[in-house]
């Protein structure tokens with residue numbers, strides 16, 4: 284019997300080559316966004332508070348955002364990764380503290396369908412933050428990734444987390460195997476969380492092939 288894999292993927296800066304949410308704000312919000320973002324990184328604001336304060340100073344029409352989203356690209360190795368993982372008994376979820384407003388069209392642009400959890404932006408003259416997957420016990424995240432990891436990992440499955448940023452910290456700590464880069468890699472290093480460093484999804488394929496094929500951690504057989 285093979286142990287099933289459950290793979291949780293961050294979107295911004297992981298599946299998507301760039302952090303789309305960050306670049307959206309950088310491009311369309313007034314300069315004060317940097318101070319608001321700093322407060323979020325320091326844990327002084329929840330995602331919902333940070334997002335709404337930022338959206339309040341963001342000037343972009345729905346069509347401007349739509350065009351911007353469609354310019355965005357996925358990690359160059361991601362389609363190959365999906366093809367490779369399709370040969371394993373694996374479930375895949377995108378867990379994002381960003382917005383489905385761009386996840387859906389970017390995946391569609393590449394002809395991909397992957398279940399995702401994310402926040403949502405509504406437009407009513409200005410942009411309004413909505414979160415469908417917050418967790419009252421957490422109170423920090425918009426989309427609380429760790430509660431999704433918990434809910435979607437069946438007993439006996441091996442969970443894998445792949446991410447790059449601040450919003451991945453809590454969820455990554457709950458997974459059996461962590462692949463990290465940038466801020467998430469620094470966090471893992473500082474907190475003695477075992478992780479594999481990756482640069483892109485070609486690395487992810489190499490790393491997971493090695494782990495899946497290994498004796499001690501063998502997943503499968």
Ligand SMILES: [Mg+2]
Pocket residue numbers: 293294295296297302446447448
């Ligand atoms: Mg990210």
Ligand SMILES: [Zn+2]
Pocket residue numbers: 418421422423424426427428429430453
């Ligand atoms: Zn949370």
